Amino acid sequence: MEQPNGPALRAIGTTAAEFERDLVSNLYFERGTTMESASAQDVYQSLAVTVRDRLVDRRARTATAHQAANPRCVYYLSAEYMLGRQLRQNLQYTGTEEVARDVLKGLGVSLDEIADFDVEPSLGNGGLGRLAACLLDALATADIPAVGYGIRYDLGLFRQAIVDGAQVERPDDWAFDGSPWEFPQQDDRQAVGFYGRVEVEAGRRRWIPEETVLGEPSHMLVPGYGTQTVNIVRLWRARADSDAFNLADFAAGRSAEAVQEVLRSENISKVLYPADSTEFGRELRLKQQYFLVSCSLWDIVRRFHLRNSDWTVFADKTVIQLNDTHPALAVPELMRLLVDEYELDWDTAWSITRRTFAYTCHTLLPEALETWPVALFERLLPRHLEIVYAINQTHLDEVESRFPGDGDLRRRLSLIQEEPERRIRMAHLAVVGSHAVNGVAELHSRLLAETTLADFARLWPERFRNVTNGVSPRRFLRLANPRLAALISERLGGEGWLTDLDQLRGLAALAGDSEFQRRWRVVKRDNKLDLAAYVRAATGVVLDPDALCDVHVKRFHEYKRQLLKLLHVITLHDRLRADPGADVPRTVVFAGKAAPSYHAVKRIIQLINGVAKVVNADPAVAGRLTVVFLPDYNVTRAELIVPAADLSEQISLAGKEASGTGNMKLALNGAVTVGTLDGANIELRDRVGADNFFLFGVDAACAAEVRRGDYRPGEIAGSDPELAAALAAIADGRYGAGFGDVLDTLLGRDEYLTLADYRAYLDAQDAAAAAWRDPARWTAMSIRNTAHCGFFSADRTVADYRDRIWHADPVPVPPR
Numbered sequence: 001m002e003q004p005n006g007p008a009l010r011a012i013g014t015t016a017a018e019f020e021r022d023l024v025s026n027l028y029f030e031r032g033t034t035m036e037s038a039s040a041q042d043v044y045q046s047l048a049v050t051v052r053d054r055l056v057d058r059r060a061r062t063a064t065a066h067q068a069a070n071p072r073c074v075y076y077l078s079a080e081y082m083l084g085r086q087l088r089q090n091l092q093y094t095g096t097e098e099v100a101r102d103v104l105k106g107l108g109v110s111l112d113e114i115a116d117f118d119v120e121p122s123l124g125n126g127g128l129g130r131l132a133a134c135l136l137d138a139l140a141t142a143d144i145p146a147v148g149y150g151i152r153y154d155l156g157l158f159r160q161a162i163v164d165g166a167q168v169e170r171p172d173d174w175a176f177d178g179s180p181w182e183f184p185q186q187d188d189r190q191a192v193g194f195y196g197r198v199e200v201e202a203g204r205r206r207w208i209p210e211e212t213v214l215g216e217p218s219h220m221l222v223p224g225y226g227t228q229t230v231n232i233v234r235l236w237r238a239r240a241d242s243d244a245f246n247l248a249d250f251a252a253g254r255s256a257e258a259v260q261e262v263l264r265s266e267n268i269s270k271v272l273y274p275a276d277s278t279e280f281g282r283e284l285r286l287k288q289q290y291f292l293v294s295c296s297l298w299d300i301v302r303r304f305h306l307r308n309s310d311w312t313v314f315a316d317k318t319v320i321q322l323n324d325t326h327p328a329l330a331v332p333e334l335m336r337l338l339v340d341e342y343e344l345d346w347d348t349a350w351s352i353t354r355r356t357f358a359y360t361c362h363t364l365l366p367e368a369l370e371t372w373p374v375a376l377f378e379r380l381l382p383r384h385l386e387i388v389y390a391i392n393q394t395h396l397d398e399v400e401s402r403f404p405g406d407g408d409l410r411r412r413l414s415l416i417q418e419e420p421e422r423r424i425r426m427a428h429l430a431v432v433g434s435h436a437v438n439g440v441a442e443l444h445s446r447l448l449a450e451t452t453l454a455d456f457a458r459l460w461p462e463r464f465r466n467v468t469n470g471v472s473p474r475r476f477l478r479l480a481n482p483r484l485a486a487l488i489s490e491r492l493g494g495e496g497w498l499t500d501l502d503q504l505r506g507l508a509a510l511a512g513d514s515e516f517q518r519r520w521r522v523v524k525r526d527n528k529l530d531l532a533a534y535v536r537a538a539t540g541v542v543l544d545p546d547a548l549c550d551v552h553v554k555r556f557h558e559y560k561r562q563l564l565k566l567l568h569v570i571t572l573h574d575r576l577r578a579d580p581g582a583d584v585p586r587t588v589v590f591a592g593k594a595a596p597s598y599h600a601v602k603r604i605i606q607l608i609n610g611v612a613k614v615v616n617a618d619p620a621v622a623g624r625l626t627v628v629f630l631p632d633y634n635v636t637r638a639e640l641i642v643p644a645a646d647l648s649e650q651i652s653l654a655g656k657e658a659s660g661t662g663n664m665k666l667a668l669n670g671a672v673t674v675g676t677l678d679g680a681n682i683e684l685r686d687r688v689g690a691d692n693f694f695l696f697g698v699d700a701a702c703a704a705e706v707r708r709g710d711y712r713p714g715e716i717a718g719s720d721p722e723l724a725a726a727l728a729a730i731a732d733g734r735y736g737a738g739f740g741d742v743l744d745t746l747l748g749r750d751e752y753l754t755l756a757d758y759r760a761y762l763d764a765q766d767a768a769a770a771a772w773r774d775p776a777r778w779t780a781m782s783i784r785n786t787a788h789c790g791f792f793s794a795d796r797t798v799a800d801y802r803d804r805i806w807h808a809d810p811v812p813v814p815p816r
């Protein structure tokens with residue numbers, strides 16, 4: 001039982017009586033109501049606080065243990081966090097799920113209904129944001145002192161609605177009803193400057209900002225599983241000064257003018273990735289980046305000074321992981337703090353900075369490597385520009401001394417791109433300012449060093465390393481798929497696998513066991529019934545729980561090739577109309593969001609919905625093929641789809657997907673992958689075995705070669721009758737008129753070699769269908785996928801970061 005920290009605090013216990021007392025008390029004192037008159041929202045909020053309170057004592061003890069140990073702390077800087085819903089996680093991590101269920105039942109309320117009020121914070125976009133959340137979970141589970149820093153976006157990315165088949169972006173006001181998991185800390189506000197000028201005072205350069213915005217932190221608890229550690233994620237919200245509201249304007253009836261300054265400040269944390277098609281949007285993005293970095297570094301330095309006074313140990317106590325380039329401004333900002341504010345000399349400051357930062361790159365696409373116009377940067381952050389230039393000078397001097405006279409190399413390695421306009425290369429800034437640079441899968445790390453960052457890898461080979469991504473087995477198996485988790489625990493004799501995922505290997509011996517197989521199939525079918533119920537309510541489409549559930553779920557991007565999957569669906573539609581036995585009964589589920597300004601993929605979403613409408617209404621294929629586009633993909637939706645999936649589509653063009661993590665989540669839940677040799681698919685196939693994976697398509701080297709050569713997609717289309725028929729069906733308007741633009745991209749450049757891989761992909765799908773026809777064979781493949789997924793635990797990923805980059809020791813938190 002957890003005890004209070006002093007006589008003034010009430011005891012927090014785990015018995016049903018204590019839980020009920022606290023729940024009713026929270027209802028009374030926090031919501032001002034009683035069980036008799038409480039709304040469901042009241043009960044939800046009080047339940048959440050009751051569960052949260054059970055973590056607070058652990059958090060307090062964690063902070064005490066960290067203060068005493070003065071360890072090296074990991075600070076994770078990320079523009080995105082996809083934390084997922086918190087209620088069920090925290091019930092599980094505090095061991096109070098059963099107690100809560102019973103107590104609520106006694107009060108006449110169902111936990112499952114109340115749990116539906118839990119809203120997932122909309123603070124992320126895709127794999128990068130979910131990876132951040134999985135790493136925080138695994139860090140706490142490993143007792144490593146860590147803080148995640150991010151922005152508390154009011155409206156997050158966007159809520160995706162489908163209107164007439166097209167994506168429509170709506171604001172995602174995730175905290176509209178109040179967010180019980182946050183601890184706001186108004187008294188810890190931090191001023192962040194923008195614009196202004198640089199002055200010289202007593203021989204030192206100093207930035208005098210012209211505009212100031214307040215960063216207001218709130219934190220959420222990040223509990224470890226099976227341990228006492230509770231770390232935090234600290235999120236910053238932009239606020240205007242309390243006298244920013246212009247009372248005179250308001251009094252004169254100019255209400256819009258009255259709030260102008262308030263809006264200008266608060267816009268900074270309004271949305272994730274404001275559209276960058278306007279100058280306003282671009283400037284806002286850069287402001288956000290600096291806002292995150294400035295607030296977070298201030299907090300990191302404050303934490304350092306709580307326990308230390310000597311700057312020379314800063315890097316021994318601090319490692320800052322840059323999650324992609326969005327927080328790369330932290331490099332010049334730390335230099336500014338050290339040199340301008342704390343008056344360290346440049347060389348000492350630079351050595352501290354480099355030893356402090358590490359950078360994770362998540363892409364290979366050159367267009368995804370951020371750059372900022374020097375002119376904008378200079379206007380917004382004049383002192384930082386000077387610092388970037390100074391860093392660049394030292395850096396280019398080093399290049400010159402190592403490779404004398406190589407002007408081309410200097411140009412390529414410079415932090416500044418000169419043509420066609422002068423821009424700052426953020427990835428270069430991150431690499432130059434870090435002691436370690438990592439990719440997120442073996443292939444990705446190798447390609448980074450050979451292509452995208454090749455010159456840097458030549459300059460500093462020792463900085464480059466790989467850390468293959470991983471996923472939290474707590475979130476994506478225990479929470480998302482309780483049925484499978486229970487079956488696994490029953491057979492493995494306990495839940496040890498939850499923190500030691502390699503134990504799943506013990507399932508391999510059961511792959512051929514017919515009774516185990518039967519139970520495995522029952523779990524899948526029940527999960528499909530859950531998905532079917534949701535899909536029916538959300539879209540009206542009826543799913544067959546016995547059909548092969550074939551899922552392509554992830555952010556929309558042309559390289560991820562949702563369109564290749566769709567061409568397969570169209571071909572299946574044709575085949576089934578001619579021969580109802582041409583394929584196994586199949587449900588194809590698409591889900592994912594497209595960036596609002598990415599027109600080409602938004603058209604693909606429209607085409608998917610067009611195909612779904614026609615296929616689902618076609619009596620000729622009824623019961624054989626169903627297509628759904630499930631709107632608003634996020635962690636909550638993933639938790640529903642992933643456990644129900646049989647076939648996992650990981651079909652990006654080889655050499656484009658850095659890693660993927662959906663591939664891991666799906667395989668862990670027993671989905672068999674149809675995939676290319678891309679990202680972590682390669683490592684997945686190595687582990688689950690080639691016989692339990694449907695491989696197809698060109699590899700990365702071959703793809704690069706095809707692209708360099710004389711690739712003619714039109715000829716491929718002309719020589720493959722089924723492909724020609726599928727394209728003709730789109731052209732003829734069978735799935736809606738006016739998709740000529742989609743065809744033009746395919747038949748024109750076909751950047752992502754969709755047509756080149758079409759035939760191999762269909763063959764792989766036929767092989768999958770053949771395997772599905774033999775349930776014993778399929779189920780064995782499915783079990784082997786789960787059994788050999790241990791490597792893809794985020795716990796292993798964190799152990800790799802710890803050993804290869806962070807060198808941070810665990811600090812166990814003593815139980816009471």
Ligand code: H2P
Nearest residue numbers: 126127128362440658659660661
């Ligand atoms: C990105 C990469 C993925 C990678 C993930 C996490 C940016 O995610 O593309 O390949 O697994 O980061 O490292 P996503 O495409 O899902 O937005």
